[in-house]
Amino acid sequence: MNKVIRIGTRDSELALWQAKTVQNALEKAGHKTQLLPVKSTGDLNLNQPLYEMGITGIFTKTLDVAMINGDIDIAVHSMKDVPTALPKGIVEAAVLKRANTKDILVHKGLDFLEKEGTIATGSLRRKAQWLNKYPAHRVVDLRGNVNTRMKKLEDNAWNGAIFAAAGLERIALKPENFIDLNWMIPAPAQGAMLVVAIEQDDFTRKALALLNHKESEICVHVEREFLKVLEGGCTAPIGALATIEKDLIYFKAALFSLDGKQKIGIEKTVALNEFKNLGKRCAEEVLNNGGSKLMQQIKAEINSQD
Incomplete structure (x- = not known):
């Protein structure tokens, strides 16, 4: 055929x-x-x-x-x-095969980091993590494809905007004025x-x-299983990243409150042949550690904004 x-x-x-x-x-x-x-x-x-x-x-x-x-x-x-x-x-x-998993900050100078500033992103996950690290900053909503968002950053008086590195790299749009946000946990399956x-x-x-690509498939499935058990979908600030090194799989994830003040994180390392249900087990641990109550709070806050 x-x-x-x-x-x-x-x-x-x-x-x-x-x-x-x-x-x-x-x-x-x-x-x-x-x-x-x-x-x-x-x-x-x-x-x-x-x-x-x-x-x-x-x-x-x-x-x-x-x-x-x-x-x-x-x-x-x-x-x-x-x-x-x-x-x-x-x-x-x-x-x-997975590309760069990192978030990056495209900025107009970094002197604002230790004082007041305004950052743009349409992602609840990025907003919560940014406010967790920089509580004095303001985060504004930013939507559209990567070209549109880059243009909006240029046209507004914001200090910077957060992007997925992979998206900008794929279409050769990554500027010189960026920094890797190594501390920010990416979205499940980012890149x-x-x-x-x-x-x-x-x-x-x-x-x-x-x-x-088998290794990429294993990692993203662990991350998405974590997301699914937490019932995050697109509506909760959830980051998750699995990486494979030799015969080990490393997993790091966290659930944040919408304002970034609360963080329930988890890190695990297991043998690669034990990757099945790793995301589920980690999600259940987060839920039992206050995540269940926090998810209810997040859903209530989002519903009240409708």
Whole structure:
């Protein structure tokens, strides 16, 4: 069967870069492909924070519908945007080798760090961690694709804005005036690309299996399991990072209050062959250590803002 694999993607520069990366890999393996960019609801509404829209997976929903309708065969996502529960009939087909996991601060000078300042981000996780470290600062909402956010930073009197390093590196938009935020725990699956396919499409799933990077897959699954058990979705300030070194897996994660004043963190190192349920065990420990009460508080605060 010489099927043309139709690749669905959002139409931002970064999303297209990711989709073309998958397209090139499939074509190199001898497959025929077609790229089909579509607009997502998340890209169309830039004035409202994600969590206020009341749904998780806003950047993946449009592509899910296109896939279920049979308009596309696969979709390429930044994995951190993908809900921990996929729609019925859609499955993970490949996790590509992970890129840089760090958050970075793009700034206009660093003299503000030890006094008052204003930082921009649309992420509750980044906001909470920034306020945890710099409680005297103000954090303002920033939405849009990476190009839009860079332009907004340029046009406003903010001291800086927080970005995922991987996104800026992929489209060569990383400026000179940045610092790595080594202390900030990234979003679960940050820096990873996920390709999803229809569960019953054996041809396409077999083609994508060759693109899967096993170490990256293990790490992001531990992180997303942690997120799922905490019931974070896109609505809670949760950071998680798993890394593999030789035969060990290191895991670091934390849940924060929205104002950054509370932090419940955890760090674990286990043998690589014991990675299954690591995220779940760590999440349960966080929940039992005050996380359950904090999650209820976060949900109540978010609901009161609606």
